[in-house]
Amino acid sequence: MTAVALKTLLNPRSVAVIGASEDQTKFGGRLYKTLLQHQYAGEVYPINPSRDSLFGLKTFASIQATPQAPDMVIMALPRDKVKAEIAACAERGARAGIIITSKFSDAGPEGQALEREVVEAAARHGMRLIGPNCLGLISPANKLVLCSSPALNVPSLIEAPIGFVSQSGALMGTLFDRSYGLGIGFSHCVSVGNQADLELCDFVEFLIEDDRTQVICSYVEGIKSPQRFMALARRARLAGKPWLMVKAGATADGSRAAYSHTASLAGDFAALKAICDRENIVMMDDPLDMLSLARAMVRYPARRVSSVAVITTSGGGGAISADQLSHAGIGLAQLGAATRAGLAEHYSEGQANNPIDIGGRRHEGSTDELGQVTAELVLADPATDLGLMVLTTAPDVPGLTRQLAEGAQRPAAAGKPTLYVMLPGRVAAPAREMLVAGGLPYVDTLAEAMAILRGWKAWSTYQAPEAPSRPAGMAAVPAPAGGTLGEAAAKALLAGVGIPVNQERIVRTADQAVDAAGALGFPLVLKVVSPDIAHKSDVGGVALNIDSAQALRHQLALMQSRVAQAAPDARIEGYSLQKQEHGELELIVGARRDPQFGAQVVVGAGGVLVELLKDVAILGAPVDPASARRAVEGLKVAPLLKPYRGRGALDIEAVVDAIVRLSWLAHDLESQGLDFEVEVNPLKLRLQGQGAVAVDARARIGAR
Structure with missing residues (x-):
């Protein structure tokens, strides 16, 4: 919905309160009283077939009996009565409605189906809905209170240029109450509830365009329109309006962690945070702290x-x-x-x-x-x-x-x-x-x-990202074969975009291993090759520092025994014999398609400690070199990139280049409609000028 249209809806000329009452123990009673108490200037139509008047205003038996179609209706009816009432309001010509009632999509499939029917009933006549399962709205800028929270029982509203959109109605009421005691006011507060029709992004867009709002605050549980969210984040930034956010459910999504570290490290919250970091949405932990910061930013606009x-x-x-x-x-x-x-x-x-x-x-x-x-x-x-x-x-x-x-x-x-x-x-x-x-x-x-x-x-201290550009000589990546790619195939994919990988040979017997060792040269690394084993070190499937043919035969026999015991059902396709590469620091770099926000890249502390340290940064793809560098320099292991006790600085440009190239690989896969995960762990980083090399990789390519 356009911001202009929503501006009109949030400043209605008339409001009908369905279920209006003087009984302050009822939702309809509190709604009606607070609407009158805060001096709303438009027409008020209390709907109550049992009374002639309420608080001195004439009542109407039904929405059809009002002198004209109201711009806005608000109701807190039993769930089973909502659909019929919304249909009646829509047919009467009401332009918007607020549904306080819960137990719709928040209560399972049956409620979800009914919620869709309610929205369809309204949409047939062009009526828009807020909710259900919400607490309404509070608009000091319009002197409009359509909310039943007892927090609204105050002498007057405090108007200030802070807009607040919340997916929790109770939290909105609580924060209004606490904010009032601190002298914090608002332009508009909206509880969006289930977002069956109008949703978070609609109201954020309105606040971006609203002249009476300088700072935008939001409490978010889920993003309904990810692409629109990203576009609005940029619009808010370019408009010079700080956007502050508290996100519930800040836990990593580990549903695919069995395949790669990248998926578990770049979970739902991390993916969202990457977008927020890119567009300067400030994520905070506590909603009251968020509103206190908003108050400070309003008092001291544009101060850094x-x-x-x-x-x-x-x-x-x-x-x-x-x-x-x-x-x-x-x-x-x-x-x-x-x-x-x-x-x-x-x-x-x-x-x-x-x-x-x-x-x-x-x-x-x-x-x-x-x-x-x-x-x-x-x-x-x-x-x-x-x-x-x-x-x-x-x-x-x-x-x-x-x-x-x-x-x-x-x-x-x-x-x-x-x-x-x-x-x-x-x-x-x-x-x-x-x-x-x-x-x-x-x-x-x-x-x-x-x-x-x-x-x-x-x-x-935010720095806007530069426009990303494809590395010189790197062509767009054609769609690779789908499915799970073993280490050799994954490394071939990486090498194709210019990321250095170590040499390897696939062997199946001890004699083949010894023959291959002559071509590679010692020292060597031996790894099990199996589509059923994601993390080889967990099953004893990695041996390092093999310095002779005798040691190679011995380590191969030990590995076969360990793997057979730890993963007896795994299909063993052979063993990868690799030139052992040196490095001063092990990093992980990965790419994935996030279901909501698209292609993203991950960089962090790598090796066997990746899950323990969880020291990672997430970036949207493709990424520019300056942003990639800032991400690396922001890691907890970043001090290890600098000279230390006689050891020189590490080659940060090499890891930046790897991140940029991997981000363009991710972009190309995303643009071809593919789901994917690509992971390098570890990327061994060497001294300045000596580059980096990928010594282990895996990938999964699939259709969306």
């Missing part, structure tokens, strides 16, 4: 945060804050000489640095407004992106909070962001009220502050 100055009332608070910032990967601002000199006029020796403990003031000649002076000096420093005000229990917490706030708003502070951490309990209650009244972001714990700052830094 990567270095922080801490002002605190406690030396301990400063030390803990510095530790937490370090753990979160956020830098302490390195204050300039002029700033330190200005602070030294008011602080004891050694105290005029970041973090700054206000308790370390010099008593001689120090101002009574030290908080104001300190905040202004620190925020005026070019190195400071944000002032983190960590308040502990002190004689005058409200007074000091006021000073800090006033100093932060002085012209010299250049409007830089502040975030207040109010650690005390009741002592800080007046200070919290003052911050809410001033629209200043605050939290109650350092953990909340760190979550907000991590998200803000992630958004701030």
Whole structure:
């Protein structure tokens, strides 16, 4: 649905409340009361055949009895009555409806079938639906409340340019309640429920186009339209609107893990995160932290945060804050000489640095407004992106909070962001009220502050990907033979796109192995070849460092015995004898087609520790070299790429090249309508200038 059309639906000229009541124990009663309470300016048609009026408004026995067709209807009827009522509303000419009722597709096949019938009944007359199994919408921008949550029983709505789309109605109501107490407002909140008709992407598109929304927040359980989601992510980024998201179910999908590590490492959540990282959607763990970050971004639009100055009332608070910032990967601002000199006029020796403990003031000649002076000096420093005000229990917490706030708003502070951490309990209650009244972001714990700052830094330091280009001389890959590819066939596929692979020979007997060894040269690696064995080392199917013909015969006999015992039913097609390659670091690189988001590549710590470390990055394919490099440099094993104790730097360009080439292979397979997994583990990385080599690979090619 277009954003323009949805804008009209969310600002209806008239609303019919089916099942309206004055009984506040009923959904219809709460819906009706909150709609009237928040001064909706349009026409309200309460539908109740048993009453002449409700709260002073004339009632109507049915939707057919209303003076005109309502733009919007909302209902919380028993499930079995919903279809008939929706059909009646659609025939009357209602343009949109909200179905609160649950037990549709959320309750099994029978409910799912009924849900489809309800949507079809509405669609026959062009009526659009929100829900079912939702809690409606809250639109302070339109003074429209169509929600039964008791959280709406407040004197007035707080309007702010934050849009929120949630797949959970109860969570939307809870977050509205908590946000209200923190002074956080919204432009629009929508609970989409089962997304039987209108869905998450429809409302995100509306928020991107909505002039009254600056920051988009979402709670997501599943993506209904992946390709549209990706397009909207880019539109939000290009429109300059931060998009923050909490995703439920952040667990890897291990359904195909028996075949390859790539599938288990790049599960549903990791695949989604790759898209979000590419388009600068900030994923967060806690929805309240998400809304607190949104409030801060609205207060300080377009501000970017990567270095922080801490002002605190406690030396301990400063030390803990510095530790937490370090753990979160956020830098302490390195204050300039002029700033330190200005602070030294008011602080004891050694105290005029970041973090700054206000308790370390010099008593001689120090101002009574030290908080104001300190905040202004620190925020005026070019190195400071944000002032983190960590308040502990002190004689005058409200007074000091006021000073800090006033100093932060002085012209010299250049409007830089502040975030207040109010650690005390009741002592800080007046200070919290003052911050809410001033629209200043605050939290109650350092953990909340760190979550907000991590998200803000992630958004701030984003680098847009370059347009990917195919490596010179690499032709488009024709569709390979389908099915499971053994190591030799998988390596041939890799070699065809320019990824170096080691030499190998397939042998079946000890004599054949010894003959092949003469051509390859020692040392050698021996591996079992079987379509039934995915992870050869798990069944004793790998032998390393074979340095003689005698050792080769011995290792082959041992391997045959081990494999027969560990995998007695496996079909053994032979043994791969390979030139043993050296390397300084083992990585995994892989590619797969994600069912929702298409071709993706994986890079991470490889070898036998791949599942244990789970140190991976996921990228959409094809990928540009700069993005591939950033992914590698972001791994936990990345420090091993640098010179260390006499060993030179490793050849990062070689692994970047392998990632790019594999990503184009993935792109070509995807464009031909193929499902696939391709994995190199390990890719042995050598010293700078010496390249990398794939020493084990597997692949699976199939139709979608």
